[in-house]
Every structure is written in structure tokens, then in C-alpha cells.
Amino acid sequence: MFTDDQLLPISALQHWLFCPRQCALIHLEQAWAENFFTADGRVLHEKAHAGPDESRGGIRTTRGMSVRSLRLGLSGQCDVVEFHLDGLVLPVEYKRGKPKSHRADEVQVCAQALCLEEMLGLGAGAIQRACLFYGEHKRRHDVLLDDELRGLTEDTAGHLHAMIRDRITPQAEYAPGKCDACSLIDHCQPQALRFKRGAAAWFSARLSETATAALPTPDC
Numbered sequence: 001m002f003t004d005d006q007l008l009p010i011s012a013l014q015h016w017l018f019c020p021r022q023c024a025l026i027h028l029e030q031a032w033a034e035n036f037f038t039a040d041g042r043v044l045h046e047k048a049h050a051g052p053d054e055s056r057g058g059i060r061t062t063r064g065m066s067v068r069s070l071r072l073g074l075s076g077q078c079d080v081v082e083f084h085l086d087g088l089v090l091p092v093e094y095k096r097g098k099p100k101s102h103r104a105d106e107v108q109v110c111a112q113a114l115c116l117e118e119m120l121g122l123g124a125g126a127i128q129r130a131c132l133f134y135g136e137h138k139r140r141h142d143v144l145l146d147d148e149l150r151g152l153t154e155d156t157a158g159h160l161h162a163m164i165r166d167r168i169t170p171q172a173e174y175a176p177g178k179c180d181a182c183s184l185i186d187h188c189q190p191q192a193l194r195f196k197r198g199a200a201a202w203f204s205a206r207l208s209e210t211a212t213a214a215l216p217t218p219d220c
């Protein structure tokens with residue numbers, strides 16, 4: 001069990017799965033910069049939180065609900081949580097763009113569900129699905145909270161706490177599809193690091209060649 005002062009933000013799970021170095025830059029080194037993508041996502045979240053709580057058609061909708069899990073050491077806010085008369089509890093996370101090829105968004109909303117289960121005393125597995133609402137498609141996508149996704153969420157929380165505990169920022173690995181769209185690319189400088197590695201490898205190879213050439217030729 002974690003204490004309140006050990007809780008880490010649920011959003012950091014998404015950062016870790018997208019890029020461990022980005023996660024460390026944000027949550028260890030307190031680095032942050034905004035670009036179009038982060039600003040668009042922030043505006044979408046603000047709109048989701050801005051609406052009033054309401055009850056309609058047997059569904060009570062709560063916005064900006066604070067959640068936490070002492071078991072996983074996580075805390076955060078749910079964009080929307082729906083409480084249905086039949087007992088269904090449905091967390092809904094709002095995201096810009098469209099569904100991703102990785103599972104970072106699914107892990108984030110799964111972590112919210114795990115927090116809700118713990119806080120509401122529902123028991124593990126009580127919340128069987130969640131939803132992701134993508135701004136580009138403007139519709140919900142169901143997320144099945146199965147054992148695989150729950151396991152990935154708990155493992156990611158463990159990796160996150162280990163990184164914070166060890167205070168080690170991973171080395172940069174340049175990936176054009178991710179790095180070029182990252183708001184922290186100027187801080188991270190993955191291409192510069194790649195160049196340094198390449199130069200070091202070249203210099204090491206030249207030293208090795210020079211040392212080999214200097215060896216005496218064996219007599220036949």
C-alpha cells in the first residue's frame with residue numbers, strides 16, 4: 001500500500017507507455033512544453049470538465065471526479081463518470097485525434113476504473129468496460145477491461161514507481177513518428193544524442209583500426 005504523498009498521476013502511465021524518456025523528462029525533470037497537439041488535448045479536457053453534473057434518463061453524470069488507488073499508488077481525475085441505475089459505473093476519457101496503435105489511452109482509462117473500484121468498494125473486476133471518446137471521430141469507443149489490460153496497467157504503474165524511486169532518465173531513442181510530434185523534442189534532442197553515439201562509435205572504430213595496424217606482423 002502507498003501513502004497519499006507517494007501517489008503518482010494517472011496521466012504518467014500514458015506518458016510511460018508512449019515514451020519512458022518523455023515520462024522521465026516530465027515527472028522527474030519537471031520539463032514541459034506545449035505544441036498544437038498538447039494544446040488541442042488540453043482544450044478538449046477542459047470542455048469535458050466544464051459541463052455540469054446532471055441526472056438524465058436513469059444516468060447520473062459526474063465530471064472532473066477525483067480518484068485514487070492506494071494499492072497502485074495513483075491519483076487523478078476522470079473526465080466523466082456515469083453512474084447507471086442498474087449499478088453500472090462507466091468511466092469515459094476524452095482524447096484528441098483518433099484511436100492509437102498502442103494501448104496508452106486504454107491503460108489510462110483502465111487505471112481510472114481500478115481507482116473507482118477501490119474507492120467505491122466494488123471489488124476487482126466489477127467495472128467491466130470503459131469508454132474513450134476521440135475528438136476526431138466524435139464518438140465513443142468501448143474498452144474491455146479484461147485481465148490482459150488490467151495486468152498491463154498494474155505493470156505500468158510498477159515501472160512508473162520504479163523510475164521515480166531510482167530517479168533515472170532513460171536514454172533517448174529517436175523514432176521519427178513519435179519524436180517529431182513530441183512537444184519536448186527540443187529538450188530531449190534525440191537526434192543530437194544519436195549523432196553523438198554515431199561519432200563515438202566511429203572514433204572507437206578508428207582507434208581499433210589504428211591499434212590493429214600497429215601490431216607487429218608475425219613471422220611465417
